[in-house]
Amino acid sequence: MxxxxxxxxxxxxxxxxxxxxxxxxxxxxxxMVQQCIHEGCEVEVIDxxxxxxxxxxxxxxxxxxxxxxVEKIPSGQEAVASLKRLEKRLGRKADATMPIEIGGIxxxxxxxxxxxxxxxxxxxxGMGRAFPFLEMETFGVYGISxxxxxxxxxxxxxxxxxxxxxxxxxWLSRAVAIRMGGCAYIAEYAMxxxxxxxxxxxxxxxxxxxxxxxxxxxxxxxxxxIEALLGFLxxxxxxxxxxIFKGKIVxxxxxxxxxFTMGRARIDGIAPFSSSMDIEIQNENLVARVNGEVKAxxxxxxxxxxTETAEPITSENLRYGQRVTVVAVSVPDIMRTPExxxxxxxxxxxxxxxFTSIEELA
Amino acid sequence: MxxxxxxxxxxxxxxxxxxxxxxxxxxxxxxMVQQCIHEGCEVEVIDxxxxxxxxxxxxxxxxxxxxxxVEKIPSGQEAVASLKRLEKRLGRKADATMPIEIGGIxxxxxxxxxxxxxxxxxxxxGMGRAFPFLEMETFGVYGISxxxxxxxxxxxxxxxxxxxxxxxxxWLSRAVAIRMGGCAYIAEYAMxxxxxxxxxxxxxxxxxxxxxxxxxxxxxxxxxxIEALLGFLxxxxxxxxxxIFKGKIVxxxxxxxxxFTMGRARIDGIAPFSSSMDIEIQNENLVARVNGEVKAxxxxxxxxxxTETAEPITSENLRYGQRVTVVAVSVPDIMRTPExxxxxxxxxxxxxxxFTSIEELA
Numbered sequence: 001m002x003x004x005x006x007x008x009x010x011x012x013x014x015x016x017x018x019x020x021x022x023x024x025x026x027x028x029x030x031x032m033v034q035q036c037i038h039e040g041c042e043v044e045v046i047d048x049x050x051x052x053x054x055x056x057x058x059x060x061x062x063x064x065x066x067x068x069x070v071e072k073i074p075s076g077q078e079a080v081a082s083l084k085r086l087e088k089r090l091g092r093k094a095d096a097t098m099p100i101e102i103g104g105i106x107x108x109x110x111x112x113x114x115x116x117x118x119x120x121x122x123x124x125x126g127m128g129r130a131f132p133f134l135e136m137e138t139f140g141v142y143g144i145s146x147x148x149x150x151x152x153x154x155x156x157x158x159x160x161x162x163x164x165x166x167x168x169x170x171w172l173s174r175a176v177a178i179r180m181g182g183c184a185y186i187a188e189y190a191m192x193x194x195x196x197x198x199x200x201x202x203x204x205x206x207x208x209x210x211x212x213x214x215x216x217x218x219x220x221x222x223x224x225x226i227e228a229l230l231g232f233l234x235x236x237x238x239x240x241x242x243x244i245f246k247g248k249i250v251x252x253x254x255x256x257x258x259x260f261t262m263g264r265a266r267i268d269g270i271a272p273f274s275s276s277m278d279i280e281i282q283n284e285n286l287v288a289r290v291n292g293e294v295k296a297x298x299x300x301x302x303x304x305x306x307t308e309t310a311e312p313i314t315s316e317n318l319r320y321g322q323r324v325t326v327v328a329v330s331v332p333d334i335m336r337t338p339e340x341x342x343x344x345x346x347x348x349x350x351x352x353x354x355f356t357s358i359e360e361l362a
Numbered sequence: 363m364x365x366x367x368x369x370x371x372x373x374x375x376x377x378x379x380x381x382x383x384x385x386x387x388x389x390x391x392x393x394m395v396q397q398c399i400h401e402g403c404e405v406e407v408i409d410x411x412x413x414x415x416x417x418x419x420x421x422x423x424x425x426x427x428x429x430x431x432v433e434k435i436p437s438g439q440e441a442v443a444s445l446k447r448l449e450k451r452l453g454r455k456a457d458a459t460m461p462i463e464i465g466g467i468x469x470x471x472x473x474x475x476x477x478x479x480x481x482x483x484x485x486x487x488g489m490g491r492a493f494p495f496l497e498m499e500t501f502g503v504y505g506i507s508x509x510x511x512x513x514x515x516x517x518x519x520x521x522x523x524x525x526x527x528x529x530x531x532x533w534l535s536r537a538v539a540i541r542m543g544g545c546a547y548i549a550e551y552a553m554x555x556x557x558x559x560x561x562x563x564x565x566x567x568x569x570x571x572x573x574x575x576x577x578x579x580x581x582x583x584x585x586x587x588i589e590a591l592l593g594f595l596x597x598x599x600x601x602x603x604x605x606i607f608k609g610k611i612v613x614x615x616x617x618x619x620x621x622f623t624m625g626r627a628r629i630d631g632i633a634p635f636s637s638s639m640d641i642e643i644q645n646e647n648l649v650a651r652v653n654g655e656v657k658a659x660x661x662x663x664x665x666x667x668x669t670e671t672a673e674p675i676t677s678e679n680l681r682y683g684q685r686v687t688v689v690a691v692s693v694p695d696i697m698r699t700p701e702x703x704x705x706x707x708x709x710x711x712x713x714x715x716x717f718t719s720i721e722e723l724a
Contacts, residue, residue: 085524157530159538160522162447168519175537176521 001123001206003043003111008033010212015107016312017211017229017327018204020301022261022284023104023130024066024183025314032076033111041115046096048124048202051193055095057122058083058190060113061106063134063151063173064183066283067254067261067316069105075154076112078185082150083113085158086187089148098122098196100137100189102204103130103284104314109185124200126189127344128237128335129301132260132283134173135166136344138334139189142199149173149188153180178259201332207236215310225310226325233329240359241329244288244295245277246270246307249322254281254315261315265304267324277326279304281315286349288326296328297351299335299344300358303327328358363485363568365405365473370395372574377469378674379573379591379689380566382663384623384646385466385492386428386545387676394438395473403477408458410486410564413555417457419484420445420552422475423468425496425513425535426545428645429616429623429678431467437516438474440547444512445475447520448549451510460484460558462499462551464566465492465646466676471547486562488551489706490599490697491663494622494645496535497528498706500696501551504561511535511550515542540621563694569598577672587672588687595691602721603691606650606657607639608632608669611684616643616677623677627666629686639688641666643677648711650688658690659713661697661706662720665689690720 003011012026019026033043051057060079062069087093097110097117102125114121126137140146146166151159151173159176163169169188177184191199211229218228226243233241247267254263263281277295280286285302288295296302304313307323334340336357342348345355365373374388381388395405413419422441424431449455459472459479464487476483488499502508508528513521513535521538525531531550539546553561573591580590588605595603609629616625625643639657642648647664650657658664666675669685696702698719704710707717 155530156526157534158524159534160524162520162522164518168517172519172521172538172541175541176534179534179537 001045003045005034005037007209010209010216011107012212013215013312014208014211015102015104016314017303018208018301019103019130019314020284020303021281021315022066022132023101023106024062024069025316026104026108028069028073029105029108032074033108033115036112036115043111043115044120045123045205046120048122048196048200051096051122051196053192053194055193056092056190057096057098057193057196058086058094058187059098059100060110060187061100062109062183063186064177065256065259065261066104066314067256068182070316072181072183074185076116078152078154079109079113079187080116081152081158082185082187083117085150085152085160086148086190089160090190094119096120096122099125099205101125101127101130102208103127106130107205107208121205122196123205124196124202125204126200128201128204128331129299130284131344134170134188137189138201138340139191139199140166141340141343144189144191144195144199146188149186151176151184151186153184174259182256182259201334226305226327237332238329241327242362243325244328245290245326246273247277247324249318249320249324252318252320263315265318267326282349283315287346287351287353288328294353294356295361296358297346297353297355298349299331301329301331330358363407365407367396367399369571372571372578373469373567374574375577375674376570376573377464377466378676379665380570380663381465381492381676382646382665383643383677384428384494385463385468386424386431387678388466388470390431390435391467391470394436395470395477398474398477405473405477406482407485407567408482410484410558410562413458413484413558415554415556417555418454418552419458419460419555419558420448420456420549421460421462421488422472422549423462424471424545425548426539427618427621427623428466428676429618430544432678434543434545436547438478440514440516441471441475441549442478443514443520444547444549445479447512447514447522448510448552451522452552456481458482458484461487461567463487463489463492464570465489468492469567469570483567484558485567486558486564487566488562490563490566490693491661492646493706496532496550499551500563500702501553501561502528503702503705506551506553506557506561508550511548513538513546513548515546536621544618544621563696588667588689599694600691603689604724605687606690607652607688608635609639609686611680611682611686614680614682625677627680629688644711645677649708649713649715650690656715656718657723658720659708659715659717660711661693663691663693692720
């Protein structure tokens with residue numbers, strides 16, 4: 001499937017929704033892909049099932065703080081450089097690239113890389129959302145090594161990380177990304193087509209496009225976009241979603257620390273919601289509580305949407321006074337196994353509460 | 363020349379002197395080399411002039427805070443791993459290894475690597491002393507790229523840094539070294555035999571051994587070791603040295619920060635020296651002042667020696683109450699050119715004062 005401009009617009013919205021606040025502003029990524037298409041490049045998205053088992057897929061992404069990204073715009077060549085460095089390291093050309101996360105700009109970085117290099121982009125990812133740490137990948141949960149990994153910046157510097165495990169890879173590469181200015185561009189989790197089919201969350205790129213489309217069409221048809229979205233989800237791997245809060249943002253604490261956007265948002269309820277909701281943030285929205293009681297918790301999705309426009313709001317764009325609707329969504333089963341929760345469950349973020357699914361919390 | 367145990371002891375002392383406080387405790391390095399010799403390995407030191415022009419030399423070293431090194435003892439395999447990683451990257455086996463600095467443990471790390479791999483160690487280095495930053499190499503001053511560089515730890519992690527210049531190499535690799543626990547083991551500035559002859563400071567390993575020997579023999583002969591040393595220096599590239607202060611350490615401020623040992627020491631004078639000397643430290647002793655007046659400044663050597671034993675004291679071993687003699691020594695001409703001072707002169711450490719040679723300051 002060749003992506004067109006309308007689909008790119010839908011993707012930016014859907015990826016912001018699936019990014020649950022993180023992954024970087026997809027608007028920037030959208031402009032980058034549009035530029036590629038303007039220059040005559042094609043963005044070809046392929047189904048993971050169409051991959052040869054022995055093909056080589058090299059995923060590409062941005063890593064770093066979304067707050068930095070909006071001021072330090074990439075040229076698009078950084079991630080290309082990382083993919084090329086990994087090709088050199090592996091002694092083999094990539095047959096395709098792929099997102100490592102579907103959230104935010106990381107849904108579009110691989111599109112830019114694919115367009116520039118004439119590579120197809122696999123319609124799948126390893127997070128099914130956005131997560132702040134690189135080891136938080138279904139790829140890794142199901143046995144794929146993130147290393148060797150290439151980290152590049154806009155100057156032409158490159159660090160090749162060969163770590164003993166995916167947590168060390170994250171730990172070491174994060175230090176490099178911080179010194180590259182707070183965000184950098186990476187290629188990692190190189191794997192075979194067979195491994196993509198075994199470990200990736202399938203069809204999340206097209207899912208993000210569909211989510212954006214559902215929201216856009218509901219707008220055009222003067223229907224409630226959030227209700228339309230909740231009606232659409234049961235036909236996907238993200239089977240269940242509901243509104244968990246509605247209100248006005250009355251406080252945002254946000255800082256760029258240790259290479260991440262860390263923060264907290266408080267939302268005062270608007271009837272029928274009373275009291276306040278507190279949302280904790282590490283790039284992504286991690287947990288939503290009302291009076292200390294969990295209403296949704298990672299890895300389930302917590303998306304803060306503009307109540308008027310149904311636009312998902314990323315962490316770096318949260319502002320005092322915004323009227324918002326908080327939507328929680330169940331993640332695919334592959335992300336709720338004990339192995340998966342050991343890598344990206346609440347404890348991995350230092351949260352005290354155990355994982356409880358949004359269905360159970362209803 | 364095959365090094366023996368006595369020479370190792372002399373080297374540890376001489377390297378601590380040339381390290382001007384930095385480079386890490388040579389005692390640790392000495393034990394590592396002794397262990398190699400015990401196991402039957404040979405430590406063969408060769409003259410740079412004996413290198414074939416097209417041979418490949420890969421220098422090896424520790425990088426990080428000396429304060430960390432004394433608690434986190436290396437196994438010796440870390441630097442071997444870095445050299446092997448560079449060999450793989452360059453597609454060629456090394457013909458020899460070499461120190462990047464002659465100070466402290468970094469005079470002995472290449473001996474361990476050479477002994478383990480059966481490689482000769484070139485009798486030369488790129489600092490002629492110790493410096494805290496990796497770009498501060500005569501290699502780099504005279505055109506050699508530090509990249510590609512390998513950084514390894516004791517776990518088996520490795521980062522290959524390919525930076526656009528040697529300052530970026532330092533900047534990025536330092537972040538990795540910090541996350542590896544504050545010290546790491548590296549291979550960098552891979553170069554041809556011709557480039558070693560052109561850019562290295564020659565015969566500094568044997569110089570360090572000779573310095574240790576001069577101090578030891580003076581002891582044995584019941585002569586003043588420091589006077590013996592000052593009498594010996596004019597026959598070397600380090601032509602001029604003198605005692606610039608004598609006293610008691612009355613204050614030491616020291617912290618491990620940003621991957622370095624940062625600090626300050628105050629020495630109260632003992633007659634004929636009055637007032638106090640303040641020494642500023644970044645791993646190494648950078649500048650010695652009395653009442654704000656410079657008495658010696660980087661890159662000239664400032665070595666703090668135990669007045670009783672004439673043992674050089676490294677930064678992490680400075681203690682209240684030590685009776686010390688401060689010796690300043692001129693560095694070789696190759697280290698005082700405008701190009702060299704632009705890379706490791708006082709301004710490179712944020713010092714306000716210009717470089718004034720110890721001869722002029724007399």
